[in-house]
Amino acid sequence: MLRTAVLSLLLALCGWAAANWLTHGFQVWTDEGARRLEVALHPVDAPRVAVDGPGVAAPDLPALLAQDGGATIADFIYTRCQTVCLSLGSTFQQLQAALQADAEAGHPANVRLLSISFDGAHDHPAVLLAYARGLHADPALWRFARVPDAAQQQALLRRLGVVVVPNGRGDYEHNAALLVFDARGRMVRVFDITEQQLALDYARHLARNAP
Amino acid sequence: MTPWPRCTPRTQAALGLALCALLAWPALRQALEASMWRHMVLQFPLLMGVGALLAAALPPRAHTVVSRWNAHGIAGLVLVAGVLAVLMVPRVLDLALREPAIEISKCAALLGAGAALRLSWRAAGLVVQGFFLGNVLPMTAVVGQLYIDTPLRLCNAYLLDDQARLGQWLVGLAALLALGWLARVGWWTVRREGDAIAVKNA
Numbered sequence: 001m002l003r004t005a006v007l008s009l010l011l012a013l014c015g016w017a018a019a020n021w022l023t024h025g026f027q028v029w030t031d032e033g034a035r036r037l038e039v040a041l042h043p044v045d046a047p048r049v050a051v052d053g054p055g056v057a058a059p060d061l062p063a064l065l066a067q068d069g070g071a072t073i074a075d076f077i078y079t080r081c082q083t084v085c086l087s088l089g090s091t092f093q094q095l096q097a098a099l100q101a102d103a104e105a106g107h108p109a110n111v112r113l114l115s116i117s118f119d120g121a122h123d124h125p126a127v128l129l130a131y132a133r134g135l136h137a138d139p140a141l142w143r144f145a146r147v148p149d150a151a152q153q154q155a156l157l158r159r160l161g162v163v164v165v166p167n168g169r170g171d172y173e174h175n176a177a178l179l180v181f182d183a184r185g186r187m188v189r190v191f192d193i194t195e196q197q198l199a200l201d202y203a204r205h206l207a208r209n210a211p
Numbered sequence: 212m213t214p215w216p217r218c219t220p221r222t223q224a225a226l227g228l229a230l231c232a233l234l235a236w237p238a239l240r241q242a243l244e245a246s247m248w249r250h251m252v253l254q255f256p257l258l259m260g261v262g263a264l265l266a267a268a269l270p271p272r273a274h275t276v277v278s279r280w281n282a283h284g285i286a287g288l289v290l291v292a293g294v295l296a297v298l299m300v301p302r303v304l305d306l307a308l309r310e311p312a313i314e315i316s317k318c319a320a321l322l323g324a325g326a327a328l329r330l331s332w333r334a335a336g337l338v339v340q341g342f343f344l345g346n347v348l349p350m351t352a353v354v355g356q357l358y359i360d361t362p363l364r365l366c367n368a369y370l371l372d373d374q375a376r377l378g379q380w381l382v383g384l385a386a387l388l389a390l391g392w393l394a395r396v397g398w399w400t401v402r403r404e405g406d407a408i409a410v411k412n413a
Contacts, residue, residue, distance in 0.1 A: 003279060003280050004281060004286050007280050008285055011286060011293055012293060015294070015296065019300065022297065022300050023300060028302070029302060029365070031302045031305030032364075032367055034302055163305075165367075165370060168370075175364070175367045
């Protein structure tokens with residue numbers, strides 16, 4: 001019986017240790033929560049993938065993020081989207097309005113917005129341009145890009161922890177979020193779409209402290 | 212708990228190996244893991260079934276050693292409850308799809324849990340069985356209800372309606388298993404009372 005008790009205790013401890021590791025000390029229960037925590041602890045370098053888009057002159061993503069210094073709030077979209085991207089679009093419109101208000105008030109925050117398409121095969125620069133116009137995007141503040149190469153696009157999604165699932169009705173479901181990048185092209189924080197004010201304040205703070 | 216009492220241990224182990232190979236076959240694995248409810252409600256119990264079948268191949272000497280460390284099946288059932296509790300963390304499903312090491316650990320844990328369940332169930336007796344089920348089944352039902360109710364996708368790789376369906380399965384399975392066990396206990400009690408009366412009348 002003693003042996004059983006000792007073994008049971010050991011097994012329970014192993015279970016506790018596994019759960020502790022899995023949930024980062026019982027802080028997160030989902031992979032998305034873990035991703036956000038891990039990014040906050042260890043920023044993720046944006047991979048060197050080639051990008052293009054309307055008015056995008058930078059050859060690759062890190063160069064695009066480093067343009068003008070400052071910080072970038074990015075999201076992933078596809079232009080055929082009828083669901084969550086629409087709410088992301090309006091979130092970005094509100095962010096753009098806040099940044100424009102900053103500039104009008106005479107203290108422009110060096111923060112840019114970037115929408116990256118994960119449907120590179122369909123979202124050619126011309127499609128992105130039409131989409132940007134539909135959202136009344138200000139080209140100086142809010143840029144649109146895609147990764148033309150399918151393998152590089154996959155690598156980018158994997159590196160940044162973006163998971164795209166076809167929903168069987170011709171659309172995609174994805175873990176939509178606001179990704180904040182610093183001027184060195186590192187993803188430093190991931191915010192929920194409902195946390196746009198937090199994301200904006202964090203990006204402003206990053207841009208102010210940028211070298 | 213023996214699935215087919217007339218099957219020799221060797222047949223059972225062979226069956227377990229065959230099922231194991233089938234489940235490891237990439238096409239079937241992908242088909243099972245493509246949906247959240249199939250991942251948890253089909254693949255998990257099937258892997259536990261493989262573990263239970265393979266446990267038949269243990270030589271009698273191993274049984275003696277195991278039972279020395281597993282009085283009343285307690286250690287085994289602690290293992291099963293622990294494995295099931297950890298595997299109900301939604302992050303496991305996403306990680307298992309992404310990280311081969313986690314996928315292998317998950318399968319190994321389920322095989323082990325299946326074997327432990329088989330080696331412990333009879334020895335446990337009604338009290339320990341009831342305690343075990345009284346912990347595991349409510350946990351399953353609560354997790355299932357959470358999956359039904361939450362408006363958030365808990366796994367990046369799965370859709371919301373898939374998650375709700377998994378929740379319904381978990382609640383339903385927990386209720387069914389509880390009823391099944393109670394029915395068995397009832398039947399067993401009635402039979403024992405019948406035997407006692409027969410002995411008295413004889």
